[in-house]
Every structure is written in structure tokens, then in C-alpha cells.
Amino acid sequence: MIRRREFIAGLGGSAAWPLTARAQQRALPVVGILGSTTAAASAPVVTAFMQGLKDTGFVEGQNVAIAAHWANDQYDRLPAMVIDLLRARVGLIFATGNNLTARVATSATRTIPIVFAMGGDPVQLRITGSTVLARDQLQMRLQLLRDVVPTAKVFGLIINPDNVAPASFGLGWRMPVELAQDTVSSWGGTIEIAQARTVGNFDAAFAGLAQRRINALTTQSDTLFRSGQE
Numbered sequence: 001m002i003r004r005r006e007f008i009a010g011l012g013g014s015a016a017w018p019l020t021a022r023a024q025q026r027a028l029p030v031v032g033i034l035g036s037t038t039a040a041a042s043a044p045v046v047t048a049f050m051q052g053l054k055d056t057g058f059v060e061g062q063n064v065a066i067a068a069h070w071a072n073d074q075y076d077r078l079p080a081m082v083i084d085l086l087r088a089r090v091g092l093i094f095a096t097g098n099n100l101t102a103r104v105a106t107s108a109t110r111t112i113p114i115v116f117a118m119g120g121d122p123v124q125l126r127i128t129g130s131t132v133l134a135r136d137q138l139q140m141r142l143q144l145l146r147d148v149v150p151t152a153k154v155f156g157l158i159i160n161p162d163n164v165a166p167a168s169f170g171l172g173w174r175m176p177v178e179l180a181q182d183t184v185s186s187w188g189g190t191i192e193i194a195q196a197r198t199v200g201n202f203d204a205a206f207a208g209l210a211q212r213r214i215n216a217l218t219t220q221s222d223t224l225f226r227s228g229q230e
Contacts, residue, residue, distance in 0.1 A: 031058075032090035033068040034081060034105055036097030037223035042070075045096050045117050073198065073224045075100050075162045082108040097223045098163050137221055138176055142183050145216040152215035153189045155180070158205050159220040161195050176220040196224065 031053070035042045046068075050060065058064040067088050069081035082104055085093060093109075095101035095116035102116040146152060157180045180191045192212045194205035209217060219225040 028063060028065040030065045030067050030088055030090045032085035032088065032093045033066060034078065034085060034093055034095045034101045035068070035070045036073065036075060036078065036101045037070070038072050039068065039070050041223060042096050046094075049094055049096075049117075071097075071101075075160075078104045079108070086112070098221075100163055138179055138218070139183050141218045142180060145218060146184075146187060146189075149216050154192060154212070154214045155184050155189055156192050156194065156209040156212070156214035156217040157220065158194045158196050158202075158209070158217070158225070160197060160222045160224050162197055163220070163222050163224075199224070 033046065033049075035046075039046070050066075053059070053064065060066050067085060067090060069084060071077045071081065078100055082093075086109060090112060093105050093112055093114045095105045095114060102114065105114045105116075142155060145155065157176065159176055177191070177193055184191050192209055192214050194209050196202055196205045206217075
């Protein structure tokens, strides 16, 4: 005869097994979001991405989970955040912000699919995704400045030195300083460079360029210069 205590214990164990199995079956696939800027600054792009997931049948909390990591314009945090996403066993990484997110993600994994929205040229960066061709925008902004101030001879450019392309990208990749120099020199002008790694560096950058008596000013295409966050 089975003792009453043993029977209850056995019943409890048999009941727990299907509950555990069902919990494992309900584990959702995870999509990782890696952003170089803030969540607020990337909200329009992320909203469009989430709508794309929904259009293909994936709804957050129902059949997919989202793990989002934001560097808040502190680019040195990106490598560690990618490692966190890999530990979370994400099935896809959406890289948004500047070029660094896609480059850091592709350097960390060659097996997890990566999609991105950024400003660089995917062909020259040797990765696949969508782009706004930010380097062409820099040349166009300089041209617009010249159109507005045709007498301008000294142009200022603020760059984020943390957003640079490694030499391994080859001659096809043009740095913003080089692009700006080539563009304004064709008009007989010169370019003055200032650096800013955070919003807190802006005042010093502006003051330094003012001392060099620039006639017009623009910035590198970097999320720092539109995020408004430290």
C-alpha cells in the first residue's frame, strides 16, 4: 500500500512536469536591438522596425521578445552590449544609429542575422542593410552652405573622433575630414576641424572654431549631433 505522503509527493511531481514543459514551449524567440544613441532619438526608426515585425506576424510579448540596448552616444559601450545580446541568444540583431553599431555587431558574430539602418555605404562597409548615405549628405550640406554664403572661404566641421572607420575598410571608405577637405578645396576654400565626443564638448568646439574665424559651420553625420543627450 502506498503511503499517503508518498502518493501526494508523487502526484505533485507528475503535475509539475507538464507545467515545466509548457513553460519551456512558451519561451519566445528574442530580437536584439543595438543602438548607438538614445531610445528617444531612435524612436521613429524602431517604431518602423517594430511595425515591420508586426507585418510579418511577430508581435512583442506574444510570439517574440525584444532585448534593447542603448549606448546613449557612449560608443565604447557597444562591444559589451553586443556580448550581452549574444548571451541572451538573440535570433536577430537590429543595429541602429551610426555606422559603429553595424560594424561592432558584424565583428562579434557571423552566424546571427544583422539588419541595420545607418548613414554609411553598405557596399563599401561590406555589410548588408539600408542607408541614408550620410557621407553624400555631408558634401551636400557643404554645397548648401556655399550657396547660402557664396563668399565663405573658411568652413568649420565638428566631428566625433569615436566614430571612425578602421583602415581595413580600404580606399573605398572616405573619412569625413578628407571628404570635407576635398570638397571645399575645389572652391579654393579651407576646412577647420573641431572634435566633440559628448554634448558637453559642444561649447568648446564652437568657441575654438569661432577663434579660427570660420565663415560657415556643419557637422559630421553622427547620431551625437542630433540626439541632444549627454
